Amino acid sequence: MWDATGKSVFKDQRTLSFDYVPEKLMHRDAQMKKLIMLFRPILDSNLAQNAVLMGSVGTGKTATSKRFCMDLKEYGEKRQKAIDWTLVNCRQRNSESSVILQVVNHFQPNFPDRGFSIAEMLRILRKDLEKRKVHLVIVLDEADVLLRKAGSDIIYKLTRFGEEKVDGREFISLILISQKNVMEMLDAASASTFKRTNTIEFGRYTYEELKDIVAQRAGLAFHDGAIGEDAVDIVAEVASEWGDARFAIEVLEKAGMLADEEGAEELSVEHVRGAKAEAYSSVTESKLSPLDKHQKLTLLAIARSSKGKAFVTTRDVEAAYRVACEERGEKARAHTAFWGLMKDLDTLGVVSAKKSGPGISGKTTVIKLLDIPAKVLEQKITQMLNDEE
Ligand SMILES: Nc1ncnc2c1ncn2[C@@H]1O[C@H](COP(=O)(O)OP(=O)(O)OP(=O)(O)O)[C@@H](O)[C@H]1O
Ligand SMILES: [Mg+2]
Structure with missing residues (x-):
């Protein structure tokens, strides 16, 4: 703590804050x-x-x-x-x-x-x-x-x-x-x-584009030699799943903080891995904490039924929702109210719900998870529901 040498991998950590705007935006x-x-x-x-x-x-x-x-x-x-x-x-x-x-x-x-x-x-x-x-x-x-x-x-x-x-x-x-x-x-x-x-x-950023964005920001934020090319690459790779530059920059900052905590002089690939795990949970946290109980139960149902699938239908989700309610001794909402819950989640940008889709005819609604892998989401929501009880 507060050690006299105060060594840090950061040269200027502010350049990683969410409101910092670089002089030039790469690939834009x-x-x-x-x-x-x-x-x-x-x-x-x-x-x-x-x-x-x-x-x-x-x-x-x-x-x-x-x-x-x-x-x-x-x-x-x-x-x-x-x-x-x-x-x-x-x-x-x-x-x-x-x-x-x-x-x-x-x-x-x-x-x-x-x-x-x-x-x-x-x-x-x-x-x-x-x-x-x-x-x-x-x-x-x-x-x-x-x-x-x-x-x-x-x-x-x-x-x-x-x-x-x-x-x-x-x-x-x-x-x-x-x-x-x-x-x-x-x-x-x-x-x-x-x-x-x-x-x-x-458009979403490609891996190559993210590499340039991460390298630019790393150059501003870290001391020379504090971050190697392999660490830059893996940050870009981690974020390329979604093409999301914010996630990349968050991972970069967290990795730097982990390196500092260890008193390391250089950001290692392991720091990046640790940072990814932390960043995942904070991104989801901010999206999920405003949800009420039944919105969470609905999302849990979507996460469970989405595993390994590109999309699910209302019918799949409603069945899983009833199971989730039963598990927690909650009275499931009636069909129309359940519909409202799904709409809420769409509005909040956690899932996308659209009338029909490729290979699907008629009035079925197709529900897709955005940004968050189903497994991670299921764990997170379950933990949040447990904490509330
Ligand atoms: N092309 C780029 N070059 C350098 N930095 C970038 C670039 N694109 C995004 N960033 C950085 O990534 C972060 C996220 O970007 P920004 O906030 O503009 O995304 P957004 O499209 O507004 O996302 P959201 O829809 O979630 O609000 C910011 O820190 C931004 O400075
Ligand atoms: Mg924005």
């Missing part, structure tokens, strides 16, 4: 170029633009949007164009008024958090933008959560609001980020401002 040139192309009219003619960034977990959507906005702001400054940006996490802010409040707070940090209607807040925001002659890019991260909870009216309000020009200028551009297809969640009026061609896809 195509997405960056498309963003630049879409948003060029802000610079050239003060016209508002919109984009949707879509892709699965840890594919760099949030990081790319931040890097893009920072670069855009800087580029604007050089050309005497005031451009500013703000990112709202819609998982934390999932009502119209709390989203708009955060945007208002961008210019007025002390703005009171109650007592103003949405229309009033929009008027105030507009005054701020006019006064500063600034074009604001609003990034709605995890936008699907907001759209599901509050509908797409807010998109309409923000884009229309931006369209009322003053001196030929528009004031607000939007970037929507989501793992799911948010275009499907927009009403006709909002969808018309979001062209389909404005969707930018973020």
Whole structure:
């Protein structure tokens, strides 16, 4: 503890934190170029633009949007164009008024958090933008959560609001980020401002791409010689199962911490293995802890019936759910309520439930586990249910 030498493999551990944005995002040139192309009219003619960034977990959507906005702001400054940006996490802010409040707070940090209607807040925001002659890019991260909870009216309000020009200028551009297809969640009026061609896809990273991402981050975070190529490779390999860069970076940080705990001078492959086991459980923990008992039982049923299968059907799951309830002396919910539980899990992004699928006809719903291996999930949920009893 606190030993005097204070030796560490880390040179700068902050570069591994979740909100650190690297100078350059590896293998995201195509997405960056498309963003630049879409948003060029802000610079050239003060016209508002919109984009949707879509892709699965840890594919760099949030990081790319931040890097893009920072670069855009800087580029604007050089050309005497005031451009500013703000990112709202819609998982934390999932009502119209709390989203708009955060945007208002961008210019007025002390703005009171109650007592103003949405229309009033929009008027105030507009005054701020006019006064500063600034074009604001609003990034709605995890936008699907907001759209599901509050509908797409807010998109309409923000884009229309931006369209009322003053001196030929528009004031607000939007970037929507989501793992799911948010275009499907927009009403006709909002969808018309979001062209389909404005969707930018973020694919899962391949093993080779992850190697570059891990090597870049390792170079920033660790002392020279503290991490070898074989350790980089195995981190990338561990994460390539999902193509998830966040998981890779988490494993990297945990491996460094394990190396420090042992007082090792170099990160070994064993540290990476240990880190993987820890990272697995923390990722699942954050997704699963908000679930209530019957949601957990339903998920347990999905995990059990999914082992070794690409997908399962509602019928399989409902049977397994009844068994799971019986085991724990819980009264199983009736069919309709069970349906609701499955929908909840889909909404929370733990599973995907879609009407029919390849090789399946009619109205069957196909349920797939996302991101988490069935066996790991089953163990985790069982442990959580046991802890609750
Ligand atoms: N191409 C990349 N180059 C360097 N680092 C990256 C790259 N893509 C992602 N990262 C890093 O990986 C982590 C996860 O990325 P990010 O948060 O952008 O993912 P996301 O697509 O928003 O995921 P989620 O849907 O779960 O929010 C961040 O630390 C980010 O800096
Ligand atoms: Mg994100």
